Amino acid sequence: MLYQRRMRLPHVEDPTLNGVPLERMMFSLAADGITIDATKPTTSTQDMPGRDGQLDLTLEDPTGAAYMGNRAITLTLYAIGGEDDILAAKTRLAALAGTIVTLSWRSLPGEYRGRMSLGAWADKWAGPRQIATLVTVSIDAHPYLIGRGRSIALKTGANTIHVKGNRPCWPTWTLTPAANAKTVSIKDAHGHTLAVASTTAITGRISIITDPDHRELRVNGNLMAPTLESDYFPLPPGVHTLALTGCAGILTYRPLTLI
Structure with missing residues (x-):
């Protein structure tokens, strides 16, 4: 009966890496969650004698906007369980380090795409037994959300x-x-x-x-x-x-x- 009541709850999408929910990779978001930094326009200006201010040499897209730089995305993740389970989770996540990954979250109109790097593992122990691990994942992402084809x-x-x-x-x-x-x-x-x-x-x-x-x-x-x-x-x-x-x-x- 409890299982049936849970099935009727509204579905909430988890963050996905390369289309795989984090929970299927045996990870969950820690309290810091996901941080998406701002992206800044790439501009260029030049001083010119006899002219007030600076000459704007910024390259613009067809809408008249300056092209944007990459943005940093940070995920703070943790895994809990036995030592073998945590090792399996570490191995699966570490296989993505250095590769280009996609990140999607809830109802965003697309996915972020960029190269992933992995921070140091912070293992948690209860006496001789490992019970959890914490890690920070960073993505050097394209500035825009990339929608479905x-x-x-x-x-x-x-x-x-x-x-x-x-x-x-x-x-x-x-x-x-x-x-x-x-x-x-x-x-x-x-x-x-x-x-x-x-x-x-x-x-x-x-x-x-x-x-x-x-x-x-x-x-x-x-x-x-x-x-x-x-x-x-x-x-x-x-x-x-x-x-x-x-x-x-x-x-x-x-x-x-x-x-």
Whole structure:
């Protein structure tokens, strides 16, 4: 009966590392819980003779905002149990040290992503028996929450789409060329064009990754370069009009949200 009453309680999501709840890793949050530090804009200014103040040389995203630096996330965790259980928990968590992990929590519109480091273990003993351990986990995280992937089907010609989040994101394009098309292009309403051209008809799937950390363009699995006039442009949040020429396809993106 007690078990049935518990099953009717509202479900509360635990923090997850790489999609795994902490409790399944045999850890719980200590009193300090999770601390998410602020992120600061990356700015640049220069003194200029004959001019009051400083010249702002800050690089800005398509929304006019300065690009943001990483943010520090700290989790204070503890594990309790027998010595073998605690060792198993330590081993599982330590396997993530130095890797890029994801952290999600409650109803946040996405997950934080960054490289994890592990502090020193603070073991607790009752006489000769170990009963608990305490540790601090740090994540050097991307400044934005990265949302779930969204896919939008695009037709030849004009397409109106709505991009979620509140910061520009980098899309992935999967395109199918029209019959006998020698040029395939995508244009937005801000003067950006991303195009592929060939002296013969383009055949096979075109996949384009615009993320600056892993940028590539492939036609039928083969690496190719876009035209010289092309630009790997991001998608600011809000409503957009995209014009596809010589193709149809699918736009995939993960919305970015700054909180």
